[in-house]
Amino acid sequence: MKKQIPLLITFVAGMVMLVQYFIPHRPFSEVYRLFNQWYLVVAVFAMILGIGNLIKIHSVRLRRRGSGWQYSIVLLCSLGVMGVAGLGWGIERGGFFDYLYWNMYYPLSSTMFALLAFFVASASYRAFRARTAEATLLLASAILVMLGRVPLGNYLWDRLPLLGDWIMSYPNMAGQRAIMIGIALGVVSTSLRIILGIERTYLAGR
Amino acid sequence: MDGVGRSLVRYWRSALPLVIVLWSVSGAASGATTPDTVTPEPPSPPSNVAAEDRSNDAGGSVVISWTKSADDGGGKESVVEYLVLRSTSLAGEFQQIGSVRSGVAQFVDQNSIDGTPYFYMVRASDGVSLSLPEVSEAASSSAQWFHTGRTNILVAGALLSFLVLLFIRKAKRGEELYIRPIAGLEAVDEAVGRATEMGKPIMYVPGIMDMDDIQTIASMIILGRVARKAAEYETALLVPTSRSLVMSAAQETVKEAYLDAGRPDAFDADRIRYLTDDQFGYAAGVDGLMLREVPGAIFYMGAFYAESLILAETGHSTGAIQIAGTAMPSQLPFFVTACDYTLIGEELFAASAYLSKEPLLLGSLKGQDWGKAISIAILVGGVILVSFGMSKIVEWLTTR
Amino acid sequence: MSTNPGVWVAVIMTIGIFSFLYKDNPLYKFCEHLFVGISLGYYVALYWNNGVIPKLYIPLFRQHNYFYLIPGFLGILYFSRFVRKYAYLSRWPMAFVLGAGSGLSIPAILQARIIAQMRGTMSDTFTVSYVVMVIGVLATLSYFFFSREHKGFLKIASGIGIVYIMVGFGATFGYTVMARVSLLIGRAQFLLRDWLGIID
Numbered sequence: 004m005k006k007q008i009p010l011l012i013t014f015v016a017g018m019v020m021l022v023q024y025f026i027p028h029r030p031f032s033e034v035y036r037l038f039n040q041w042y043l044v045v046a047v048f049a050m051i052l053g054i055g056n057l058i059k060i061h062s063v064r065l066r067r068r069g070s071g072w073q074y075s076i077v078l079l080c081s082l083g084v085m086g087v088a089g090l091g092w093g094i095e096r097g098g099f100f101d102y103l104y105w106n107m108y109y110p111l112s113s114t115m116f117a118l119l120a121f122f123v124a125s126a127s128y129r130a131f132r133a134r135t136a137e138a139t140l141l142l143a144s145a146i147l148v149m150l151g152r153v154p155l156g157n158y159l160w161d162r163l164p165l166l167g168d169w170i171m172s173y174p175n176m177a178g179q180r181a182i183m184i185g186i187a188l189g190v191v192s193t194s195l196r197i198i199l200g201i202e203r204t205y206l207a208g209r
Numbered sequence: 210m211d212g213v214g215r216s217l218v219r220y221w222r223s224a225l226p227l228v229i230v231l232w233s234v235s236g237a238a239s240g241a242t243t244p245d246t247v248t249p250e251p252p253s254p255p256s257n258v259a260a261e262d263r264s265n266d267a268g269g270s271v272v273i274s275w276t277k278s279a280d281d282g283g284g285k286e287s288v289v290e291y292l293v294l295r296s297t298s299l300a301g302e303f304q305q306i307g308s309v310r311s312g313v314a315q316f317v318d319q320n321s322i323d324g325t326p327y328f329y330m331v332r333a334s335d336g337v338s339l340s341l342p343e344v345s346e347a348a349s350s351s352a353q354w355f356h357t358g359r360t361n362i363l364v365a366g367a368l369l370s371f372l373v374l375l376f377i378r379k380a381k382r383g384e385e386l387y388i389r390p391i392a393g394l395e396a397v398d399e400a401v402g403r404a405t406e407m408g409k410p411i412m413y414v415p416g417i418m419d420m421d422d423i424q425t426i427a428s429m430i431i432l433g434r435v436a437r438k439a440a441e442y443e444t445a446l447l448v449p450t451s452r453s454l455v456m457s458a459a460q461e462t463v464k465e466a467y468l469d470a471g472r473p474d475a476f477d478a479d480r481i482r483y484l485t486d487d488q489f490g491y492a493a494g495v496d497g498l499m500l501r502e503v504p505g506a507i508f509y510m511g512a513f514y515a516e517s518l519i520l521a522e523t524g525h526s527t528g529a530i531q532i533a534g535t536a537m538p539s540q541l542p543f544f545v546t547a548c549d550y551t552l553i554g555e556e557l558f559a560a561s562a563y564l565s566k567e568p569l570l571l572g573s574l575k576g577q578d579w580g581k582a583i584s585i586a587i588l589v590g591g592v593i594l595v596s597f598g599m600s601k602i603v604e605w606l607t608t609r
Numbered sequence: 610m611s612t613n614p615g616v617w618v619a620v621i622m623t624i625g626i627f628s629f630l631y632k633d634n635p636l637y638k639f640c641e642h643l644f645v646g647i648s649l650g651y652y653v654a655l656y657w658n659n660g661v662i663p664k665l666y667i668p669l670f671r672q673h674n675y676f677y678l679i680p681g682f683l684g685i686l687y688f689s690r691f692v693r694k695y696a697y698l699s700r701w702p703m704a705f706v707l708g709a710g711s712g713l714s715i716p717a718i719l720q721a722r723i724i725a726q727m728r729g730t731m732s733d734t735f736t737v738s739y740v741v742m743v744i745g746v747l748a749t750l751s752y753f754f755f756s757r758e759h760k761g762f763l764k765i766a767s768g769i770g771i772v773y774i775m776v777g778f779g780a781t782f783g784y785t786v787m788a789r790v791s792l793l794i795g796r797a798q799f800l801l802r803d804w805l806g807i808i809d
Contacts, residue, residue: 032267045454049454056482085650140776182555183726197711423714484649542779577755578756588747589747
């Protein structure tokens with residue numbers, strides 16, 4: 004019995020969400036909005052657990068003076084300060100939370116994002132050295148498209164931007180379309196298995 | 210149409226006095242002033258005002274359409290806007306419910322009460338005076354039980370489900386099913402083995418989306434199989450997650466796997482930890498973990514966004530063997546360049562069948578293949594038909 | 610050189626993350642832990658202010674809409690894992706999320722990734738490019754056949770498919786390079802302009 008109820012919940016929830024796509028009539032028109040709200044509530048409760056787990060791991064490390072315990076202080080303090088600022092004083096512009104957001108969170112986030120420029124370069128260099136047929140194809144196509152988007156490409160050959168666009172619109176599009184169709188088939192198959200309880204290893208054990 | 214026209218004419222003859230009264234009343238209500246001085250002629254009225262329930266909705270909406278006034282885009286070109294009014298009876302007071310600018314010949318009343326018949330009146334306005342009104346027949350809104358515009362999806366879904374379930378059933382009855390080699394999955398054993406030999410842990414990155422995303426669910430299934438091998442070889446398994454729900458699911462999955470392998474005591478729940486929901490915060494945290502724990506094998510399975518290359522490149526710099534799998538087409542190129550093996554799109558969903566060789570799962574894979582075969586057939590057929598000018602199939606493939 | 614303390618803090622954050630490129634170092638470790646903590650605090654505040662308050666607290670406690678007790682109950686079930694006797698109940702909210710997520714995805718993905726893609730591949734203008742595209746879609750699809758050994762015709766078709774896949778991946782790669790470089794330029798501009806005041 005204990006193992007059956009979760010499978011039943013999965014089945015009912017799955018069928019309701021599946022069916023609501025085709026039925027505009029009430030109450031099905033409200034179901035999608037309801038799901039989003041319920042999911043949010045569950046996710047928030049789960050987050051409490053997740054944060055608790057994180058705090059526990061770092062407090063233990065702090066207490067036991069495990070490796071990197073000083074940084075655990077940093078993490079716990081920053082979590083505390085940011086969280087309390089946002090919960091206690093709100094997230095509107097001009098507040099302390101907002102100040103922390105723009106002067107700490109934003110530079111950290113955008114710099115991480117900017118690291119990609121370097122990683123793209125290192126990845127390309129390795130692809131260049133790989134010397135397999137596939138890597139060469141990938142690199143050649145990448146260079147053509149990239150050059151097509153910068154003034155240098157236009158300078159080298161005035162048809163290059165057109166070639167780059169053509170590669171994006173035809174061979175690239177073709178591959179993407181087929182990959183997407185394959186993915187969709189895989190998603191539908193997996194979803195069916197979940198809803199019907201054929202795939203259940205993590206939910207109720209074997 | 211003829212019958213409607215005749216009945217409209219009959220209606221007007223008998224109701225003309227009432228109409229004149231209504232006209233002056235509605236003219237005052239909508240704020241259009243009739244100055245004392247000689248005014249230019251009012252614009253021609255719109256015609257063929259028709260109202261009907263908006264289809265495929267939850268009710269409460271009526272679509273009113275008409276033929277534009279002769280003075281809209283032609284004639285006197287004086288029309289500025291159309292006013293739409295409504296009443297529950299022909300004899301009742303018509304109240305304005307909205308307006309549209311000239312050139313537009315449709316309006317949606319989104320505040321109707323289902324089942325209540327309404328009459329809609331449309332009048333052309335040149336900013337100064339209004340045309341004669343044109344009134345529709347009675348119409349009421351209702352909610353539909355089936356969205357007819359989505360029939361094609363229902364058919365596709367039913368067909369695909371039938372195929373998948375058919376082959377699952379066949380597999381249950383013992384039919385032998387073949388699966389072609391997938392390099393990334395053949396390498397799982399090798400990866401776990403390598404990490405064990407070097408005495409280094411395995412890291413499993415399940416993506417940054419939550420448990421309602423199928424890619425994450427597929428990732429959990431694969432995690433179960435990788436965890437089973439890790440348990441058998443007694444290799445440490447690290448799973449940093451970006452969502453708390455994923456952390457719980459991963460903990461359950463890995464615990465079950467260790468139980469199955471007969472090593473329940475070796476399970477360490479703290480190695481499966483939640484970092485942060487934030488995309489780049491997670492990337493920074495995982496990067497730090499990679500540099501400090503120095504894993505021998507890294508798996509990236511699930512939904513990733515721009516942080517994919519940050520993770521994969523950092524992982525590469527640690528010397529670990531990397532196997533990735535994702536159904537995000539935009540991130541596949543980066544995994545392909547930075548990882549040793551990549552599962553492309555559908556291969557991620559085939560992984561569970563591949564690693565377990567369970568007949569039921571192999572059966573569903575065969576159903577997917579049939580889905581592909583039918584897609585190819587429809588594509589070829591459609592391409593041929595459309596090139597001969599028969600575009601009915603394109604209509605069938607359009608969803609409203 | 611800027612005198613705004615906020616700018617200096619942002620500079621330390623920026624340089625700290627960039628230092629990662631050299632190797633793991635105390636400044637990066639500091640910024641990394643700070644980032645995890647701050648981003649988590651940010652999401653907590655965000656979910657509270659934009660999620661819990663308007664979508665749970667107000668309907669339940671201000672509008673007295675007791676229907677909202679159901680998701681609240683589901684959420685609390687999640688904590689039952691701490692009580693051994695009732696730990697199995699914590700699977701219920703997960704089952705709900707899994708089932709609903711799966712059910713939602715089926716029609717959505719059928720529409721966007723199969724029906725729309727097939728429609729997009731059909732066109733009435735017969736050009737060489739169009740033929741290239743159609744062949745590509747068919748060949749790449751054949752690469753994904755799992756239940757058949759790739760021999761003979763299927764081998765040739767899937768080989769062509771791999772060519773298309775690699776060309777496509779390269780194109781996506783090349784397409785995003787400039788976007789990534791412009792991100793880097795953005796950070797460089799911050800350092801050179803807002804902090805050092807070298808450029809304007």
